[in-house]
Amino acid sequence: MGNISDKKVQELREKANEIRQSIIESLTEAGSGHTAGSLGMTDIFTYLYFHGMKQDPKNPDWDDRDLFILSNGHICPGLYATLAHAEYFPVEELMTLRKLGSRLQGHPHRGTLPGIETSSGPLGSGISQGIGMALSTRLNGAGKTSDRFIYCCVGDGELQEGQNWEAILMGAKYKLHNLIVIVDRNNIQIDGYTEDVMPLNDLSEKFESFNWHVQEIDGHNFEMIDDAIGQAQTIFDKPSVIIVNTVPGKGVSEFERLPEWHGKAPSKEEAEDALKNLRTLGGKIKCEQLD
């Protein structure tokens, strides 16, 4: 990774816009679900599934694939829409989200939908599972350095769960260089802003003190995402974390930055406006500037 072309960036922006439209459509049809985080992480998902990860939608169990864990399973509408656009399953199936008999469960279920590596929703267990996958990859490679990466997305509010810190200790102990954790730093959770509910303070400092390789970037800037993933892949003596600053509800100005959109779906009218705006914006959704 690194040195992504302008053409590719433009393609990814356009793809991310299509995925955002699918997220709005599926959530509106479902009538419930998590809008803000799904839209906020769309650029990361788009980057991973349309550029960053080794994967084959036609052969989702391919042994040498990179692995992706969505620890904050509640933002699965974003992952489902990305998987559908990447052709893991038909885009039309997104409209079955949260319905009886659907493969698109309200929170992801392993074994039901192609591309879902593990069930998630109850927060805090993703990094631990990533550690297990990384240890296994190391054992299978008889100690040789592997170019297979395990990506694990966690929410910032999710880091209030103690299990994460048990896992963060362990990842450093075993120097799991092929584990790349992506923290969605969007500053909101169900009950409000993270720093009011239970302050997380400086996450970079925390991870550094646990002996992880830390980067902090704008989670909507494909060049920065590409650089950060590229850099994380070159680290060989510790696991990596990329703290991605994202705007919850990104792409739909009416939803952006508002905690109330954490756990609800748009109404039909709100969805119509949102879709109109997204279609107008096309590949021009702006990235944010870091402080």
Added chain:
Amino acid sequence: MINKDLKLNTDLFKEDFGASEGFDKTPTRNGFGDALAKAGEENENIVALTADLSESVRTHKFAQAFPERFFEVGISEQNMVSVASGLAHQGKIPFAASYAVFSPGRNWEQIRTTICYNDQPVKIIGSHSGLLTGPDGGTHQALEDIAITRVLPNMVVISPCDYQEAYKATMAMSETSDPTYLRLSREKTPQITTSDTPFEIGKAVTLFEAKDTEKVDVGIIATGVITYQALKAAQKLEDDGLSVKVINIHTIKPLDEKAIIELAKESGAIVTVEEHQIAGGLGSAVSEVLSKNQPTPQEFVGVKDIYGESGNGFELYEHFEVDETAIEKSVKEVIKRK
């Protein structure tokens, strides 16, 4: 009388067998530890994890033999079982061992979601279950673990009665793809079975045959190391003239329903014996089967909605009324209800 076909320990009813030092007594946790090291030799996909209790839960032999396949996670049981899930995702058969109060106690939700809902072949090893954890006291005596594991879809629950059964259960578990809970005990306990006694997951074992097969007065159903107390009680009752049959349910789930229904039909009176809360344990599982298929008077020997406390393990059996005397009393009561 003791079942002659199962090659059981012939010393079983010698005087003071349970108490004296002269007889072979080994904890079930040793059976697990010895088998884990053996299974590790046979299958390189077997890995083990421990949360700072490697000697106590007997993973140390495996750790010495296969250091690269052993993961010390420190004091973090929630992390341990989720790491195990990740290892299983990539083809490993992980054995994650701790004390039962911590695992499956503290980390129940991680077991539910990342192992059972995911249907990953992780083996949860809960040592120091039951009252025989003794002096450590109520915090450390897991009396709820059967209840919280048997409610989980996909989970297999095994509660061996002695060292040999724990050994065989561990070997059998290492070859299945099911999430499995193995319940172990800290204390040295008598050997009921031998290495030649057959073992099959899900299959009940008739340890004690009724002296009159035409007229069985009571059927005793036991699980775990307390099965020895059930056998002692059965021998005493037989000496007193009753016709008693004892089956050992080493697999709580899937439950050998056929054997339980058969025993209820033969005897018309059932006593269940376990070192666990009555609510949700073996007795409850048996009752679920019988109330639907063969309604039968049943008495429950188990812990009565109360926490344990410090003491010598066998003293605690008496104190909490799960010892031989309590079993005999329950047998007499259930016969009256026939």
